[in-house]
Amino acid sequence: MYVEAITNVCAQAPGGVQQYADLLLGWVKWGVAVLIIAGGFLSVGAVIMGRVATMSRAAQMGASGLLWSVLAAVAYVTIYGILWAIVGKGC
Numbered sequence: 001m002y003v004e005a006i007t008n009v010c011a012q013a014p015g016g017v018q019q020y021a022d023l024l025l026g027w028v029k030w031g032v033a034v035l036i037i038a039g040g041f042l043s044v045g046a047v048i049m050g051r052v053a054t055m056s057r058a059a060q061m062g063a064s065g066l067l068w069s070v071l072a073a074v075a076y077v078t079i080y081g082i083l084w085a086i087v088g089k090g091c
Contacts, residue, residue, distance in 0.1 A: 032076060040069035 043065030050059025
């Protein structure tokens with residue numbers, strides 16, 4: 001009896017706040033995506049410049065940054081999916 005009531009809980013923003021919650025979530029999602037993409041481009045640039053200018057440390061840092069950018073992109077999609085599963089797609 002109590003378990004059925006718990007499984008049917010639907011997470012919703014308080015009245016009048018939903019538009020601001022959507023706006024904030026949109027800004028956060030786009031901001032994080034832009035940071036991940038910028039980090040990837042900067043890392044590729046560091047790898048290229050490190051190889052062209054024979055600066056092995058810059059190439060190493062660029063390769064490391066590229067790895068972290070890929071891991072951040074995977075975490076971004078995974079965490080968003082987990083949060084979407086918790087909050088739900090609507091009631």
